[in-house]
Amino acid sequence: MEELLKVNDVSMIFGGLRAVSNFTMEINKGELVGLIGPNGAGKTTAFNMLTGVYNPSEGEITFEGKLVNGKKPYQVTAMGMARTFQNIRLFSELTVIDNVKIAYNMHVQYSLAEAVCRFGRYFNEEESITKKAIELLKIFKLDRFKDEMAKNLPYGEQRRLEIARALATEPKLLLLDEPAAGMNPQETHELMEMIRWIRKEFDLSILLIEHDMSLVMGVCERLYVLEYGFCIAKGLPDEIKHNKRVIEAYLGEEVS
Amino acid sequence: MNSIKKHDLATLGACAVLFAIVQTLLFVDFIGPFWELNIILILINVILSVSLNLINGYTGQFSIGHAGFLAVGAYTGAIITVKLGLPFELALVVGTLSSALLGFLIGLPTLRLNGDYLAIATLGLGEIIRICILNIEYVGGASGLMGIPRFTTFAWAFWITIFVIFVIKNFKNSAPGRCCLAIRENEIAAETMGIDTTKYKVMAFTIGAGFAGTAGVLFAHYFYIAHPASFTFMRSFDILTMVVLGGLGSMTGAITGAVLLTAISAALAEYPEWRMVIYSLTLIILMINRPQGLFGSKELSLKMFGLGGSHNGRATESK
Numbered sequence: 001m002e003e004l005l006k007v008n009d010v011s012m013i014f015g016g017l018r019a020v021s022n023f024t025m026e027i028n029k030g031e032l033v034g035l036i037g038p039n040g041a042g043k044t045t046a047f048n049m050l051t052g053v054y055n056p057s058e059g060e061i062t063f064e065g066k067l068v069n070g071k072k073p074y075q076v077t078a079m080g081m082a083r084t085f086q087n088i089r090l091f092s093e094l095t096v097i098d099n100v101k102i103a104y105n106m107h108v109q110y111s112l113a114e115a116v117c118r119f120g121r122y123f124n125e126e127e128s129i130t131k132k133a134i135e136l137l138k139i140f141k142l143d144r145f146k147d148e149m150a151k152n153l154p155y156g157e158q159r160r161l162e163i164a165r166a167l168a169t170e171p172k173l174l175l176l177d178e179p180a181a182g183m184n185p186q187e188t189h190e191l192m193e194m195i196r197w198i199r200k201e202f203d204l205s206i207l208l209i210e211h212d213m214s215l216v217m218g219v220c221e222r223l224y225v226l227e228y229g230f231c232i233a234k235g236l237p238d239e240i241k242h243n244k245r246v247i248e249a250y251l252g253e254e255v256s
Numbered sequence: 257m258n259s260i261k262k263h264d265l266a267t268l269g270a271c272a273v274l275f276a277i278v279q280t281l282l283f284v285d286f287i288g289p290f291w292e293l294n295i296i297l298i299l300i301n302v303i304l305s306v307s308l309n310l311i312n313g314y315t316g317q318f319s320i321g322h323a324g325f326l327a328v329g330a331y332t333g334a335i336i337t338v339k340l341g342l343p344f345e346l347a348l349v350v351g352t353l354s355s356a357l358l359g360f361l362i363g364l365p366t367l368r369l370n371g372d373y374l375a376i377a378t379l380g381l382g383e384i385i386r387i388c389i390l391n392i393e394y395v396g397g398a399s400g401l402m403g404i405p406r407f408t409t410f411a412w413a414f415w416i417t418i419f420v421i422f423v424i425k426n427f428k429n430s431a432p433g434r435c436c437l438a439i440r441e442n443e444i445a446a447e448t449m450g451i452d453t454t455k456y457k458v459m460a461f462t463i464g465a466g467f468a469g470t471a472g473v474l475f476a477h478y479f480y481i482a483h484p485a486s487f488t489f490m491r492s493f494d495i496l497t498m499v500v501l502g503g504l505g506s507m508t509g510a511i512t513g514a515v516l517l518t519a520i521s522a523a524l525a526e527y528p529e530w531r532m533v534i535y536s537l538t539l540i541i542l543m544i545n546r547p548q549g550l551f552g553s554k555e556l557s558l559k560m561f562g563l564g565g566s567h568n569g570r571a572t573e574s575k
C-alpha cells in the first residue's frame with residue numbers, strides 16, 4: 001500500500017499544556033481512517049497541525065514524502081489536503097455557488113489583466129468553473145440553493161456545503177472534523193453513507209474526526225483513539241470496541 | 257457569459273448618454289461653474305469611495321489612510337506637469353503607479369495586522385505622508401504646490417471614473433476578486449481553501465491605493481493647487497463615511513454615498529454655519545435607521561424594484 005500521510009512523533013504544546021503528545025499515525029492511499037476520542041482530547045489540534053494552522057512543537061509530518069511542518073494552510077491545501085471545520089466556517093454572506101467557486105481558485109489560469117479587462121482565458125475558464133461548481137452542488141443535492149446566501153441554508157445543508165467546498169480544491173486527502181455534529185440520527189446515517197461514497201467516487205483518502213464512537217465503527221477501516229493528547233489505542237474497529245483503555249476513557253466521559 | 261458582455265455594453269451605452277447630456281448642459285452653460293466644480297468633485301469622490309470600498313468593503317481590511325494615497329497622486333502628478341513639463345496623460349499614469357507602489361510597499365507589512373491595528377497603521381501612514389510633504393521644499397512645503405494647469409475636464413473625470421468602476425467591478429467578479437471576498441468572510445477558511453491571503457490583501461490594497469492616486473492627479477489638475485491641508489485625516493474620514501453610508505461592500509452604495517454627501521455638502525455651501533450640522537444630522541439619522549448603510553452589502557439594480565430582468569433569482573453577476 002502506498003503511504004500518503006505520515007505523522008511522526010508529533011506534539012503540540014500550548015504553554016504548559018500538551019494538547020497532543022507524541023502522536024504517530026499513517027494514512028495510506030484510499031483508506032478511510034477515524035480519529036476518535038472524548039471532547040478536549042486533542043483531535044482538532046491534531047487537524048490544525050496537519051493543515052498548517054498550527055506548526056507542531058515537536059515531530060514531523062510528511063505528505064507524499066514532502067514535509068508539512070512550517071507550511072502555511074494554503075500551501076498545505078495546494079499539496080492536496082483539504083478540510084472542514086468542527087464549527088462551520090462557510091463564507092456566509094456569499095452565495096452557495098460562490099462558496100464552491102472560491103475553492104477552485106487554485107486551478108484558475110487567467111491573469112489579473114485578463115480578469116479585469118475580460119479577454120483571453122477569462123470567459124472560458126469562468127464558464128468551466130461555474131459548470132464544475134454546479135456539478136459538485138448537484139452531487140450534494142445543493143444545486144437548488146445555488147444562488148442562496150450560505151448563511152440561509154439549513155444546518156445539515158451547511159455541513160454538506162462545507163464538504164463540497166473542500167472537495168472543490170481537488171484534494172487527495174479529505175479531513176472531516178466532526179461532520180455529524182448537530183445532526184439528527186437520520187441525517188448522520190445519510191452522512192456516513194455519503195462519506196463512504198465520496199471516497200470511492202472521488203478516489204481519495206479520508207480522515208474523519210468523531211467523538212461519538214458508535215458512529216465511526218461502521219464506516220472507518222482503522223481507528224486512532226486520543227485521550228488527553230495521548231494516543232491510547234489504534235487498530236481495527238473491532239479491536240477498539242473491546243479495548244479496555246478505550247472503554248474506560250469513554251465511560252469516564254459518560255459519567256462526567 | 258454572453259449576457260455579461262451584453263450587460264456591460266448596455267451599461268456603457270447608458271454612461272455615454274449620461275455623459276452627452278451633462279456635457280451639453282455644461283456647453284450651453286445651463287450648469288454654471290459652481291456646479292461644474294461640484295460635479296468634478298463628485299466624480300473624484302466616487303473614484304475614492306469605490307477604491308476604498310475595494311479594500312474595506314470587499315476585502316474586509318479596515319484602512320483609514322486613503323487621503324495619503326490621494327496626496328501622493330496629486331503631488332507626483334503635479335511634479336510631472338509643473339516641474340517636468342510633461343503631458344497630463346503621463347501624470348495620470350505616474351500618479352496612479354506611484355500611489356500603487358506605495359500601497360504595495362506599505363501593504364506588505366501592515367496587512368499582516370488585523371482589525372484595529374491595521375486601522376491605526378493606515379491612519380498613521382496618512383499622517384506621515386502629509387507631514388513628509390509639508391517638509392519637502394521642492395513641492396512647496398506648507399504653502400503647497402501652486403500653478404498647476406487645469407487639465408482635468410469633465411470628460412477626463414467622467415471617463416476615468418467609469419473606467420475605475422469597471423475595473424473594480426470586473427475584479428470583484430473574477431477569481432482574485434472572489435478570493436478577496438472570501439478573506440472578508442472568513443480568513444481561516446479562505447486560507448484552507450488554498451488562498452494566499454496576504455497576496456490578495458496586498459493586491460486589493462495596491463489597486464485601491466493606485467486609484468486613489470488617480471483621483472489625486474485629477475484633483476490637483478482641477479484646483480490649480482496641491483496643498484497639504486487638503487489631505488488631512490478628515491479627508492480620509494470623509495471618504496470612509498461615503499463608503500459606510502452607502503453600505504460597506506456595495507459598489508452602487510459607495511457611488512451613491514459619494515454623490516449624496518458631496519451634493520449635500522455643495523448645496524449647503526451658502527450656509528456655512530449650518531453645513532456641518534445638517535451634514536452630521538443626515539449621517540446620524542441614516543446610521544440609526546440603516547446601520548448597515550443605505551444598501552447593506554447588496555447592489556442597487558432594476559430588479560430591486562421588481563423591474564425587468566430574468567426571474568430565476570439573482571442576476572448572474574452583480575455590479
Ligand SMILES: Nc1ncnc2c1ncn2[C@@H]1O[C@H](COP(=O)(O)OP(=O)(O)O)[C@@H](O)[C@H]1O
Nearest residue numbers: 014017019037038039040041042043044045046
Ligand atoms: N490555541 C489554543 N491555545 C491553548 N489551548 C488550546 C488551543 N487549542 C486547543 N487547546 C486545548 O487543547 C486541548 C484539545 O483541544 P481540541 O483539540 O479542540 O480537542 P477536541 O477537538 O478533541 O475536542 C483542549 O484542552 C483545549 O483547551
Ligand SMILES: [Mg+2]
Nearest residue numbers: 043044045086
Ligand atoms: Mg474538536
